[in-house]
Amino acid sequence: MDLVINGKPVSVDVDPRVSLLDLLRERLDLPGTKKGCNQGACGACTVLVDGERILSCLGLAVQYEGRSVTTVEGLAEDGSLHRLQQAFIDHDGFQCGYCTPGQICSAIGMAAEARRGLPSFVTADLDGDPVPLSGEEVRERMSGNLCRCGAYNGIVAAITETFAEDVR
Amino acid sequence: MIPFAYQRAGSVAEAIAVAARPQSKYLGGGTNLVDLMRETIEAPAHLVDVTGLSTAIEDTDNGGLMVGAGVRNTALAEHPAVRSRFPLLSRAILAGASGQIRNMATVGGNLLQRTRCAYFYDDAARCNKRAPGAGCDAVGGFNRIHAILGASPACVATHPSDMCVALAALDVTVHLDGPDGGRTVPFGDFHLLPGDSPDVETVLRPGELITAVEIAAQPLAARSTYRKVRDRASYAFALVSVAAAIEVDGGTVRDVRIALGGVAHKPWRAHAAEAALIGQPARSDSFRHAAEAELAAAAPLSGNGFKVELAARAITAVLDDLVEERA
Numbered sequence: 418m419d420l421v422i423n424g425k426p427v428s429v430d431v432d433p434r435v436s437l438l439d440l441l442r443e444r445l446d447l448p449g450t451k452k453g454c455n456q457g458a459c460g461a462c463t464v465l466v467d468g469e470r471i472l473s474c475l476g477l478a479v480q481y482e483g484r485s486v487t488t489v490e491g492l493a494e495d496g497s498l499h500r501l502q503q504a505f506i507d508h509d510g511f512q513c514g515y516c517t518p519g520q521i522c523s524a525i526g527m528a529a530e531a532r533r534g535l536p537s538f539v540t541a542d543l544d545g546d547p548v549p550l551s552g553e554e555v556r557e558r559m560s561g562n563l564c565r566c567g568a569y570n571g572i573v574a575a576i577t578e579t580f581a582e583d584v585r
Numbered sequence: 586m587i588p589f590a591y592q593r594a595g596s597v598a599e600a601i602a603v604a605a606r607p608q609s610k611y612l613g614g615g616t617n618l619v620d621l622m623r624e625t626i627e628a629p630a631h632l633v634d635v636t637g638l639s640t641a642i643e644d645t646d647n648g649g650l651m652v653g654a655g656v657r658n659t660a661l662a663e664h665p666a667v668r669s670r671f672p673l674l675s676r677a678i679l680a681g682a683s684g685q686i687r688n689m690a691t692v693g694g695n696l697l698q699r700t701r702c703a704y705f706y707d708d709a710a711r712c713n714k715r716a717p718g719a720g721c722d723a724v725g726g727f728n729r730i731h732a733i734l735g736a737s738p739a740c741v742a743t744h745p746s747d748m749c750v751a752l753a754a755l756d757v758t759v760h761l762d763g764p765d766g767g768r769t770v771p772f773g774d775f776h777l778l779p780g781d782s783p784d785v786e787t788v789l790r791p792g793e794l795i796t797a798v799e800i801a802a803q804p805l806a807a808r809s810t811y812r813k814v815r816d817r818a819s820y821a822f823a824l825v826s827v828a829a830a831i832e833v834d835g836g837t838v839r840d841v842r843i844a845l846g847g848v849a850h851k852p853w854r855a856h857a858a859e860a861a862l863i864g865q866p867a868r869s870d871s872f873r874h875a876a877e878a879e880l881a882a883a884a885p886l887s888g889n890g891f892k893v894e895l896a897a898r899a900i901t902a903v904l905d906d907l908v909e910e911r912a
Binding site: 526534540543544561 | 586588589590591593612614615616619620623632634636659662663665668669672675676679680682683684685686688689813818819820
């Protein structure tokens, strides 16, 4: 089957049992995406598919034929880190780093959701206007990404700073 | 995971024909089914991917909405008609799972996720869902999160969906298609209480496919909300949740809809509470009385007695918020 990974066309022959996560890590030499719980509870495996964040551990690779997948390896451009990657460094948004690729991919998808007006559980009204990313909004919207080191303060700071200008 | 064949269906007719093979299952977003396959709780020989079918949300002739079974949870929560006409549904969906899972999960799949508890996943435990007749280790075990209404000695698990609690409070019809043709089922009849056969969770017949969920027009629902009480602020199943809509005229309750999550094997429509409220003053004491009328039938287990009072307070608080326009 054919799909696009980090902007490059890829053609693979894959057993239906293989998750998108295992395809990335074991077959395509892209170990940046992490396997934490492998059951949809931790968010470490978050990738972007056509710009939307999903859990690659719960997706069968065959379901993503023809789609465009972005992993943490595909975020830097021309040798420069994505601005959110730099913000994670600036704000010390990690300790062991294992959840970081999932946190970063998830946050990029999350910011796009807020920009287009998707409310969250803590959004006061449902009018569909772009939602400013307060600390409370970021914590709710990022609740599917666990950090067992507890680096949440740095993570939230990195995300809110990076996307603060996107929605005013 | 045992080997299986995968096929993406191009049409409902094709999906039903392909799924006529033994041990076939339809695949939506996979957020529950893939996990259960990995745990070998589900072991289909054929997976028929139906995520590309019926992905539209359309207005119906009578002012309702027809929601395709392949619509992702995020898309339903985000739809302008849902946000404005059925806010309890948007709120309920946004209270469920995580952003990533809501982007994957489909409406049809949300209805068909398994009613489950930790013992269901534990193959060292007895579970009548995994092995009918084996017994239930939750009844005498750690049952803090389990059911207080409609349970049986065979199963005390609760339905995990938030979206379905909102649907239970509305006038909703499930559209099915299958080897013997199409039919519709009222949402309240779709899921089953455990009885003696908790392994059977819905009225779906072999090979039947959910094609759409139809939400009837309901002006009452414009004033509605969803509250979820859980052990942590986000990304946890409900201890108790309440979906409610109310219409008040001159201080009197003209119409009201209440459904509960986290308390039963299926999304629990609170008919007794609704009946107790119609025609009553729209005040806290009426709401509390109605909640108690519903919970009179509660049969808590050793570890979940707190849910009875929690549910009573949650119902009262949600109705208070609605009539005082805080929600």
